[in-house]
Amino acid sequence: MTLSEIEKALVSFLPEKDEYIKTVVSAMEYSLTAGGKRIRPMLTLQFAKLCGGSEECALPFACAVEMIHTYSLIHDDLPCMDDDDLRRGKPTNHKVFGEAAAVLAGDALLTLAFETVLSEKAAALNGFAKCAEAGRVLASCAGAEGMIGGQIIDIESENEARSISLERLRVMDEKKTGALIKAACLMGCISAGADETQKNAAARYAECIGLAFQIVDDMLDVTSDEATLGKPIGSDSANNKSTYVSLLGLDECKKLASRLTDEAISSLSVFSNGAEDLTALALSLRDRNQ
Amino acid sequence: MTLSEIEKALVSFLPEKDEYIKTVVSAMEYSLTAGGKRIRPMLTLQFAKLCGGSEECALPFACAVEMIHTYSLIHDDLPCMDDDDLRRGKPTNHKVFGEAAAVLAGDALLTLAFETVLSEKAAALNGFAKCAEAGRVLASCAGAEGMIGGQIIDIESENEARSISLERLRVMDEKKTGALIKAACLMGCISAGADETQKNAAARYAECIGLAFQIVDDMLDVTSDEATLGKPIGSDSANNKSTYVSLLGLDECKKLASRLTDEAISSLSVFSNGAEDLTALALSLRDRNQ
Numbered sequence: 069m070t071l072s073e074i075e076k077a078l079v080s081f082l083p084e085k086d087e088y089i090k091t092v093v094s095a096m097e098y099s100l101t102a103g104g105k106r107i108r109p110m111l112t113l114q115f116a117k118l119c120g121g122s123e124e125c126a127l128p129f130a131c132a133v134e135m136i137h138t139y140s141l142i143h144d145d146l147p148c149m150d151d152d153d154l155r156r157g158k159p160t161n162h163k164v165f166g167e168a169a170a171v172l173a174g175d176a177l178l179t180l181a182f183e184t185v186l187s188e189k190a191a192a193l194n195g196f197a198k199c200a201e202a203g204r205v206l207a208s209c210a211g212a213e214g215m216i217g218g219q220i221i222d223i224e225s226e227n228e229a230r231s232i233s234l235e236r237l238r239v240m241d242e243k244k245t246g247a248l249i250k251a252a253c254l255m256g257c258i259s260a261g262a263d264e265t266q267k268n269a270a271a272r273y274a275e276c277i278g279l280a281f282q283i284v285d286d287m288l289d290v291t292s293d294e295a296t297l298g299k300p301i302g303s304d305s306a307n308n309k310s311t312y313v314s315l316l317g318l319d320e321c322k323k324l325a326s327r328l329t330d331e332a333i334s335s336l337s338v339f340s341n342g343a344e345d346l347t348a349l350a351l352s353l354r355d356r357n358q
Numbered sequence: 359m360t361l362s363e364i365e366k367a368l369v370s371f372l373p374e375k376d377e378y379i380k381t382v383v384s385a386m387e388y389s390l391t392a393g394g395k396r397i398r399p400m401l402t403l404q405f406a407k408l409c410g411g412s413e414e415c416a417l418p419f420a421c422a423v424e425m426i427h428t429y430s431l432i433h434d435d436l437p438c439m440d441d442d443d444l445r446r447g448k449p450t451n452h453k454v455f456g457e458a459a460a461v462l463a464g465d466a467l468l469t470l471a472f473e474t475v476l477s478e479k480a481a482a483l484n485g486f487a488k489c490a491e492a493g494r495v496l497a498s499c500a501g502a503e504g505m506i507g508g509q510i511i512d513i514e515s516e517n518e519a520r521s522i523s524l525e526r527l528r529v530m531d532e533k534k535t536g537a538l539i540k541a542a543c544l545m546g547c548i549s550a551g552a553d554e555t556q557k558n559a560a561a562r563y564a565e566c567i568g569l570a571f572q573i574v575d576d577m578l579d580v581t582s583d584e585a586t587l588g589k590p591i592g593s594d595s596a597n598n599k600s601t602y603v604s605l606l607g608l609d610e611c612k613k614l615a616s617r618l619t620d621e622a623i624s625s626l627s628v629f630s631n632g633a634e635d636l637t638a639l640a641l642s643l644r645d646r647n648q
Contacts, residue, residue: 088529089507091514096502143465148437148457167438168513171461175433176502178465182472183497186490196486200476203493207473212386212466217379223458224381239378 069123074109075101078131081184095165095173096180099138103156107349108133108252114346115253115270118339121260128190129202129255132181136210137248139177142170144219181206194259202255209251218244225310232310238279246278269338276332277350283325284354286311287318296357329354359413364399365391368421371474385455385463386470389428393446397639398423398542404636405543405560408629411550418480419492419545422471426500427538429467432460434509471496475545484549492545499541508534515600522600528569536568559628566622567640573615574644576601577608586647619644 078100085093109130116126145152145160146167152160162170184190185203194202208214221240225232232240253270262270289304290313304311312321332350336343368390375383399420406416435442435450436457442450452460474480475493484492498504511530515522522530543560552560579594580603594601602611622640626633 083501083503088511088526088533089502092502092506092510139465143461146438146461148461169510171433171436171438172506172509172513174465175429175468176506178468179497179501179506182493183501186494186497188494191490196490200481200486200490200493203472203490204476204478207469207476211373211469211473212379212382213373216382216462216466216469219462220382220459221378223462236378243378 069113069127071106074106074113074127074130074134077127078109078134081128081131081135081180081187083180091165091169092172092176095161095169096177098164099142099155099161099173100135100177102138102158104137106134107353108137108248110349111249111252111274111346112256112259114349115256115262116260117256118336118342118346119257119260119262119266121256121262125193126256126259128184128187128193129206129259130252132184132202132206133248133252133255135177135181135184136206136215136251139174139181140210140215140219140248142174142177146170149219149223178210181210198258198261202258205254205258206251209247209254214243214247214251215245218242218247226307234312234315237310237312237315241279241282242275245282246275249278249281250274265338269335272335273332273346273350276328276335277353280325280328280332280350281353283312283321283328284356286313287321287325288357289313290318292357325354359403359417361396364396364403364417364420364424367417368399368424371418371421371425371470371477373470381455381459382462382466385451385459386467388454389432389451389463390425390467392428392448396424397643398427398538400639401539401542401564401636402546402549404639405546405552406550407546408626408632408636409547409550409552409556411546411552415483416546416549418474418477418483419496419549420542422474422492422496423538423542423545425467425471425474426496426505426541429464429471430500430505430509430538432464432467436460439509439513468500471500488548488551492548495544495548496541499537499544504533504537504541505535508532508537516597524605527600527602527605531569531572532565535572536565539568539571540564555628559625562625563622563636563640566618566625567643570615570618570622570640571643573602573611573618574646576603577611577615578647579603580608582647615644 082097083093112126112130112133113123116123142161144150145155146162153163161173182203185206186199190199218240222244250271253274254267257267257270289301292301294301329350333347336346372387373383402416402420402423403413406413431445432451434440435445436452443453451463472493475496476489480489508530512534540561543564544557547557547560579591582591584591619640623637626636
């Protein structure tokens, strides 16, 4: 499935913009269509195919994960959180729609994610049991024990203004970015009716690429330039933020990212064939320059 | 089921406060245990019983509705929304935990609501199909077309600083408070495996008591005193806010609240018996003084 097909599907789940709610729906749409690599929905679709399912059945689950990711960016950018004015070169949601509407648009996307997983369309394609399981996995990975837990660690680490330990950094990233990547992979497996061995392999793949992704992010903040990266570089060090690079050094980071990528790829060996795309994805995340 | 049993169940769904996430879980717990009439979970349990189901099976659904209600209060009180320092006589969530943690605690309660509806416990008691249907109804009533839609109308009405029409006020309240009350009633019916006639009656009951509730709220802001009401009176008029009282007058409001309460009660006639508690609840909401 192409990027534009995913984006068309995402928009198709938005409510109609009637005279009463057009502001909040426009704010939801603004961030949902603001681009991005769409890695998470891609993972859902790829794992569905790999486990013998179909992209069509997994599509509502894929869209739901991207809705959760999008809401988390809107709330992250708020003045009381990271206070960012720009996201992917465009004004952030609250800069365009105001803070109140941005809070509500985030809340509404979070809610819409579950409405989508449990929609009649999703149920007709997957059955109730798979929809309920997918929704439970999504909630558990996106909630206080998952993504939101990672956010609170991040906020508290900034407030403490002291060096974060490697262990705390790892737990933070595992929750903040890893958990939702895991949900994306698992929901693809669930749609396809995968067995436990396949789900465990998908979870391991997700853990490895999630952590490698974050390590590469930290490396790019040091080694890239603003034009290539599309955002200011050196911000971590300027903010005295502990990163994998500040804690381990560039060389060790490079080795670790490679090792994790290798492990992600080797976890795919339980699938007899068809894992080329997920192998390529893991490599491209390691070798990206933005 | 008693109030304290509901409150015990609510807390039982919270994640453990480990060293990493204790702040956000404490913030969730603070608002979840801050009291309140627990009308919504009561409605879920009552309709479950009325439709031949059990309170035990409906309890996870009842808790989920209250989690959604609680998150909406936390986000409503934020500086960028209503900017309230007190709620039920206690400091609001962001006053205690800070704005960032309050945003995240709200997000986490919203997410936990769906985790609860789709939990293994809920599925064991109700089956996947009912859990999926209950989650879908909850999402649809809490999202952009429901509760959040009501919030955006409210915010935009304040910004416009002009008198709101009766029609717009009605739509706002129907979404802002009515939709979640409807979800509460319907999820009780769903747990019990109610038929369409029963669900329609529950929806009508919810619409009527939801609107009556708001009309009585507006009346109390004029007729009560601060000591009885537990919050400042006359704030609507001081803020030039259009209310049912300002648009219709006190007498007409009183008649309308009675008429709606009568209609709520008569909608219960499709149930052969056992509707005494819901009749009493409708009357108590009409006759309350706080």
